[in-house]
Amino acid sequence: MLKGDDVIIRKDLAGRWYNAIFSRYSVRAYDGRSVSSDIRCEIGQLLDGFSPMCKGARAVLLEEGSSEILSGFMGIVGRIRGADLVLVLIGDASYPDHEVAVGFLGEGIILHATSLRLGTCWVSGTYSRKAVEARIKLRDSEKVMAVSPIGFAKRSGQRVGERAMEAPRVLHKRKPLESLVRGLPMEDWPSGYREILESARLAPSAVNRQPWRFTVESDRILVSAARFELLPMAARKLDCGIAMLHLEAAAGATGIQGEWNLLSNPPGIAEYVI
């Protein structure tokens, strides 16, 4: 079983996901090979959640329909080809923090897939909602919030179905940490804070907006949503949930113990009490 105890992500998973943070990137071209049933089962164990922070979210792994679902905008922009599986991320609107939960759950599954050398890509815009909804049963309060292809990344020059040898090139274009944090000056941060905040900084976000800010205190880190007039709070909450998963995985991997308190006063999203 891959589930953690009542409070935190299981330690071995945190270590594995922390390592995956540095090799994950958005993969938009796949080589068409299929993912083994063992790996599908392993990913399947995470779909209903792995920590209390996933409450209000669930995921479904579709084994067919990827080309129809990931056909892009009008079939032209953003088409993703060759993925074997599609991860569907669902939020339950009866939970006020379901967007944060979807980000947290989805990124745990995505980093787990990365640790299994699979490619992924969060997609909340360029997919066919109709094609997804034709394949899954939603409860009245549920909505599909994003999908991700899962499969083997295609490398340049590789033919479909051929195994790739070269390692992927990892790019992380992100804002500098200094522009994302406030509170305690960096030189006064307790040990391990730099690692966990650096990991949160590397989180993926829609259109790479990185709409998260961190207020650092000696015994807690407050996560809040940055101001973006054009980006709805729901989208920012989802991105913050992704960064929170990175933060907790890094904390677990570096031996820092903490617990999340969700906040109900946006732009405050949650605080990680250490």
Ligand SMILES: Cc1cc2nc3c(=O)[nH]c(=O)nc-3n(C[C@H](O)[C@H](O)[C@H](O)COP(=O)(O)O)c2cc1C
């Ligand atoms: C919530 C979310 C939604 C996204 N939606 C799309 C999308 O609709 N189409 C797409 O091609 N990429 C999408 N992305 C991928 C981002 O563009 C990508 O994560 C970001 O540019 C950072 O690049 P990286 O993932 O390679 O580090 C999305 C990412 C997130 C986190």
